[in-house]
Amino acid sequence: MKGTITSVEPFRPVTTNCTRPEDVDPDSAVSSDDPPVCTDMDKAPLGTVLIEADPARGTLDKVIFTVGPEAALFSSYTGLGDEELTQIDFAELSVGRQAEVGFSGQVAESYPGQATAESVTLLDPGS
Numbered sequence: 589m590k591g592t593i594t595s596v597e598p599f600r601p602v603t604t605n606c607t608r609p610e611d612v613d614p615d616s617a618v619s620s621d622d623p624p625v626c627t628d629m630d631k632a633p634l635g636t637v638l639i640e641a642d643p644a645r646g647t648l649d650k651v652i653f654t655v656g657p658e659a660a661l662f663s664s665y666t667g668l669g670d671e672e673l674t675q676i677d678f679a680e681l682s683v684g685r686q687a688e689v690g691f692s693g694q695v696a697e698s699y700p701g702q703a704t705a706e707s708v709t710l711l712d713p714g715s
């Protein structure tokens with residue numbers, strides 16, 4: 589999907605006042621008073637990005653993508669007719685930039701849609 593990044597939300601892990609995953613008994617009763625389960629940092633997502641196909645027109649074509657640690661993040665630059673990709677960090681994704689997101693699997697039928705990104709490429713602003 590190609591579009592404009594209209595929201596970037598870094599993931600905020602739960603690391604204090606929580607129960608370690610290995611200490612949770614799956615057969616015990618659950619209560620809303622129970623402390624949260626601590627985040628497994630090896631599996632934690634980096635965050636989410638909201639991509640809108642045409643935010644100026646207010647189209648319904650928008651998807652929230654969860655960006656996991658395995659997602660490939662790039663910035664694209666087109667110089668002398670050749671496209672160059674540079675690997676970037678999640679922190680370099682910013683509101684207002686044009687991006688192309690690659691994904692596979694299901695897209696949740698919510699509004700906006702929800703999916704997991706396999707790749708996010710910031711497009712060259714000069715192209």
